[in-house]
Amino acid sequence: MSKKQKQHQQIVPGNALAVKVIGSSREDLAHALKAFKRKVKSANILEEVKDRREFIKPGVKRRKQLQDAAFMQMVRDLHSK
Numbered sequence: 001m002s003k004k005q006k007q008h009q010q011i012v013p014g015n016a017l018a019v020k021v022i023g024s025s026r027e028d029l030a031h032a033l034k035a036f037k038r039k040v041k042s043a044n045i046l047e048e049v050k051d052r053r054e055f056i057k058p059g060v061k062r063r064k065q066l067q068d069a070a071f072m073q074m075v076r077d078l079h080s081k
Contacts (some may be wrong), residue, residue: 019043
């Protein structure tokens with residue numbers, strides 16, 4: 001089976017947050033676990049799940065972003081002097 005065919009088998013239709021790892025035997029378990037962790041990390045699934053835990057209003061997000069930007073600017077100004 002070619003690499004392209006394996007990648008095609010790993011697609012889960014209808015579920016954007018799904019990760020599928022192909023393994024054939026128990027010896028491949030360590031390899032499959034490493035592949036699973038790599039795919040979850042590269043797909044940013046954990047960050048998405050954490051973001052969906054609670055709803056934060058857009059105005060609150062924007063206010064926090066402005067506060068963070070003002071703080072970082074203050075820190076940069078202190079270091080540049």
